[in-house]
Amino acid sequence: MSYTFFDFLQLIGSLGIFIFGMKIFSDGLQKVAGSKLRSILKGMTTSRFRGILTGFGATTITQSSTTTTVMVVSFVNAGLITFIESTGVIMGANIGTTVTAWMVSIFGFQMQITPVAVSLIGLFFPFLFFGREKLRNLAEAMIGFGILFIGLEFIKDAVPNIQENPEMFAALDSFTGFGFASMLLFVFVGTLLTLLTQSSSAATAITLVMLFQGWIDFPIAAAMILGENIGTTVTANIAAIIGNVHAKRAARFHLIFNLVGVTWMLFLINPFLIGIDNIMQYFVPDVGSMFDATPEARAAATLGISLFHTTFNVLNVLLLFAFVPAIIRFVERIQKDKDTDTAFRLQYISGGLMSSAELSIAQAHKEIELFGKLIEKMHYSFSGLFFKKQKKQEKFLKKIEKREQITDNIELEISEYLTQISSSNLSQVATRKIRSMHSIINDLERVGDLYYQMSKTFEDMMELEVALPKEAVLEVSSYLDVILKAIKLMRDNMRESNGATDLAKAIELENEINATRDQMKEAHYRRLEQGVYTSQAGVIFLDYITRLEKIGDHIFNVQEALAGKKLKTHSEMLVGR
Numbered sequence: 001m002s003y004t005f006f007d008f009l010q011l012i013g014s015l016g017i018f019i020f021g022m023k024i025f026s027d028g029l030q031k032v033a034g035s036k037l038r039s040i041l042k043g044m045t046t047s048r049f050r051g052i053l054t055g056f057g058a059t060t061i062t063q064s065s066t067t068t069t070v071m072v073v074s075f076v077n078a079g080l081i082t083f084i085e086s087t088g089v090i091m092g093a094n095i096g097t098t099v100t101a102w103m104v105s106i107f108g109f110q111m112q113i114t115p116v117a118v119s120l121i122g123l124f125f126p127f128l129f130f131g132r133e134k135l136r137n138l139a140e141a142m143i144g145f146g147i148l149f150i151g152l153e154f155i156k157d158a159v160p161n162i163q164e165n166p167e168m169f170a171a172l173d174s175f176t177g178f179g180f181a182s183m184l185l186f187v188f189v190g191t192l193l194t195l196l197t198q199s200s201s202a203a204t205a206i207t208l209v210m211l212f213q214g215w216i217d218f219p220i221a222a223a224m225i226l227g228e229n230i231g232t233t234v235t236a237n238i239a240a241i242i243g244n245v246h247a248k249r250a251a252r253f254h255l256i257f258n259l260v261g262v263t264w265m266l267f268l269i270n271p272f273l274i275g276i277d278n279i280m281q282y283f284v285p286d287v288g289s290m291f292d293a294t295p296e297a298r299a300a301a302t303l304g305i306s307l308f309h310t311t312f313n314v315l316n317v318l319l320l321f322a323f324v325p326a327i328i329r330f331v332e333r334i335q336k337d338k339d340t341d342t343a344f345r346l347q348y349i350s351g352g353l354m355s356s357a358e359l360s361i362a363q364a365h366k367e368i369e370l371f372g373k374l375i376e377k378m379h380y381s382f383s384g385l386f387f388k389k390q391k392k393q394e395k396f397l398k399k400i401e402k403r404e405q406i407t408d409n410i411e412l413e414i415s416e417y418l419t420q421i422s423s424s425n426l427s428q429v430a431t432r433k434i435r436s437m438h439s440i441i442n443d444l445e446r447v448g449d450l451y452y453q454m455s456k457t458f459e460d461m462m463e464l465e466v467a468l469p470k471e472a473v474l475e476v477s478s479y480l481d482v483i484l485k486a487i488k489l490m491r492d493n494m495r496e497s498n499g500a501t502d503l504a505k506a507i508e509l510e511n512e513i514n515a516t517r518d519q520m521k522e523a524h525y526r527r528l529e530q531g532v533y534t535s536q537a538g539v540i541f542l543d544y545i546t547r548l549e550k551i552g553d554h555i556f557n558v559q560e561a562l563a564g565k566k567l568k569t570h571s572e573m574l575v576g577r
Contacts (some may be wrong), residue, residue: 011158018151019202021144028141051088059096068093069236069254076250086250087324091317098310100201105208105302114153117146133427155209183223190227200232208302218290218301219273225309226262233258252331261316280304349417357430360421364414364437371410371444372491378403378451379487383480385458386473400455407448411441436561443554450547457543466537475520479548482516485509486555493562501563506556513552520545
């Protein structure tokens with residue numbers, strides 16, 4: 001046997017080049033897609049058929065069904081889509097992953113792609129130094145595409161030659177003579193190969209190379225492809241471990257859906273492969289049967305495996321589409337809802353970074369939307385202190401204190417998440433978004449602090465038995481209503497998917513907040529002069545005015561950050577109007 005350990009290291013290195021090229025290609029495509037990828041993902045929330053198209057499109061862009069399904073699990077965990085809505089995306093991802101097999105079998109085995117790949121790298125390499133970001137992203141994707149096929153060529157050369165290493169072939173061939181048991185064994189081998197490479201695309205490429213080089217025959221390659229369909233579900237199930245029950249259900253659905261598909265295919269695999277062989281002989285009659293061992297037949301068999309892969313996944317979706325509700329009920333029975341966790345945890349970014357910076361930023365923005373909702377809840381709790389009985393007031397005070405602690409945690413965790421995103425290769429637009437988000441969470445946390453400080457002032461007022469006159473209470477209530485309008489506008493602007501922020505309305509409300517503050521101060525000094533309330537009550541009233549005005553300033557800062565603009569001064573805004 002002439003195959004040495006050094007030769008084996010070359011094979012591992014070749015596989016590394018292939019996977020590295022796949023990663024660069026995938027990352028580049030995602031950067032080029034940008035907002036379009038987010039638009040595709042938004043299609044998840046409609047019908048199951050639309051979900052299938054979404055899963056197919058997302059997997060075609062990411063070049064990895066594993067990436068798509070992990071993404072889906074994260075989105076289900078985050079509440080962006082429901083478990084039921086995720087099922088269509090998962091089915092579509094199974095079909096989308098077959099695109100890679102076609103790409104590899106056509107370009108990698110049917111034509112001499114290496115000279116083209118090297119030329120492609122030479123053509124696009126200069127664009128990496130261009131100022132236009134879209135050109136740089138496109139160049140990155142094309143260079144990754146070239147590296148991918150150079151890696152595939154290296155794999156083909158690094159796989160042991162059968163004639164020079166008959167002992168290795170004999171050892172492998174000894175496992176192929178057990179009929180149906182051999183098929184099951186190589187299904188397991190395909191699953192294990194996908195787990196080791198953490199990429200169904202890489203596992204498929206290795207399978208196609210082994211088939212092309214004659215190490216395995218057509219039926220064994222088909223069994224390995226079935227195993228890779230199971231292996232690709234494992235990563236999503238691992239990602240779901242830290243997710244909620246809905247994320248776990250999405251991952252379990254993917255596993256069960258693919259297991260059912262592989263099971264029925266194993267019982268029909270022989271007639272099915274004969275049918276694929278007949279189709280291939282019809283379109284490529286000169287090469288003979290794909291079950292033959294000739295080099296021409298093996299080259300055609302790589303296309304046949306791609307056809308088998310696509311046909312199986314499409315048929316599996318068509319056959320099981322009507323049974324999806326039954327599979328969902330089964331998954332819900334085996335994965336019961338035992339989540340009783342009421343402690344704080346982030347909803348959207350608890351599963352870690354997404355496959356691209358664009359998607360990670362989108363998730364962080366959804367988390368910030370929830371932050372805004374929490375601030376609105378704190379506002380209602382503080383407003384309720386003035387008009388509820390003591391028992392309710394104590395309940396509101398506890399809520400404000402608990403929520404203030406949550407705001408501290410949210411700021412810290414989102415900030416850490418944004419810092420993680422910043423460590424990757426970001427576009428200028430993405431960098432600006434992250435900086436704005438840092439500013440927003442800092443302002444929102446300060447708003448939470450101010451509500452808590454005012455609640456402590458109210459608590460002191462209760463203990464000291466200091467009462468504000470009815471007129472002063474109504475003024476605070478009116479001021480709170482103006483602040484609430486600013487909070488609601490802030491939340492509306494946060495929800496704007498196209499980034500259109502209504503700054504004109506924000507300026508109007510900021511001016512109204514300042515004008516109300518001035519009116520309340522005038523009323524405060526008048527009451528002091530007339531002896532309507534004590535100096536102690538006056539200090540408390542003035543404290544409310546000052547802190548509420550600061551809340552208005554922080555909310556306006558958030559509006560500016562959302563708009564990506566920094567206006568000069570509030571007085572200049574007032575003059576400009």
